[in-house]
Amino acid sequence: MVEWDFVKALLKKMGFHPKWIQWVIQCISTVNFSVVVNGEARVQINPGRGLWQGDPLSPYLFVLVKDLLSKMISTTQGGNNLAGIQFYRHCPKQSHIFFADDALLFLMVEIHNCATVKQLMGKYGQALGQRINFDKSSVTFSSNMGEIDKQLVCDLLEVQLMKGDARYLRLPSFWGRSKTEAYSFIVDKTLGKLQGWKQKQMSQGGKEIMLKFVTQAIPSYAMSCFLLPKGLCDKVNTYVSNFWWKGDPEARGIHWYSWDKMSKSKKDGGMGFRNFRAMKEALLARQG
Template sequence: MGLQGLLHKVESEGLIRGVSICRTRPCVSHLFFADNSVLFCRAKESECQVILDILSVYKKGSGQKSNRDKTNIFFSSNTQPDLQASIQQILGVPSIRHYEKYLGLPAFVGRAKKQSFIYIREHVWKKLQGWKEKILSQASREVLIKAVIQAIPTYSMSCFKLPKGLIKDIEVMIRKFWWGFSSDTRKTHWVKWERLCSPKEDGGMGFKEIEKFNEALLAKQVWCMMNNPDSLCFKVIKASFFPNCSILEANESCWFLCMEKHP
């Protein structure tokens, strides 16, 4: 019996309980990706001890040992500090904050959504600062904007809907770089940004409108879910936003929430 089988066994016996946002949604006790594992249980000392026992049994049976140096624990905001300390002592691993990243993306996105993705803005800013002092033609700036700057947020946008404030900040930096800027002067922007984002055959430069590109990437994810109705992701989102109809029959607000909340 593998690790997944052991987790299913103790969950069926009621020894641990995974995460479920509401009664109609699937209860998730674990997620596996490559050699990474994310385990869920209630903030109870008994359940944490069960997790430790499972990992010990799995280690003896498979010879594989969890890497404690790369293991962390995350508590919900309503977990009491003394209980957090007790559980940390049992598990022997440190806790993490909201904005830690996993596979290059925020593991947790709270209400301060812009702060969760501030690393994108910082990455764009650092790139532009490195090019600011160089003498670049408009053709060179076009290539750098399309091939580098507008590619930076693509990976994050394929999974999350970025805050409008963050998108605006990035586009402001791109516009300044396109028209030229320095620390004490601002050059005239001769054409509206919307016009620059139109195709070249229509008189624009073909730059991407980041917000619309973000929505297109998320719509692609929705299409992937439609073609994989047995996936855990689809089951959770269906139970959340369109439990009594298909995704194509869902109203506009459901579509928006699907893209907004897609994991």
């Protein structure tokens, strides 16, 4: 929950006009909520802090708030009180990355670095009115770290050690050398979704809706981030095609229409299914 006084002070510090600040504070402070009981609004709640998630202003204000944290970390790093990580020999050190309301910090494993981070996050949280959720926070280390040192850092930061099967936004946090093995969860999830429906009698229209809007949507986010192997895309295409023609993703039989033709739009004689090979290239092209 973000303090309104903090937002006001932040906007003032960034040089916004007082009238503009007044408008923003008025927008976020005049919100009220109602508790609906049996279809009727019974209790009205007037919050004294926080940003409403449905408010169009909220994402922009969260970005400004995170920008302050970024400046605090960079200033601390510039004063040699916090050492980031240099991934390559001639590149600058990286200390943090933000995504939405999550933060990824890179540190050299030293006692003063851990203490600095904890103190920095404490000051930020106290000013903002937020607290770190230690239950959802974790830390991972280089393979060169000893178990005793790992446990010492975990105790200092009061966070848990990240497990090997940890995921973030449904993607694995750790990647091995084998891409096929790393992305196998996409195949497993697609197959599991189709296996759950193979015993049920579905019309072709029902199959079309499920394949287009449920099954083929599973790898969308992973495809927008990574270049998936061609073999994996072909395997998922095969499962979808088998289910369409035979009702079973692993059943073999005659496919009366090639998948390339099925992937064309309906006005061109196809069914409008997604071709995963073309889809991955299109999603990655959005990154520029």
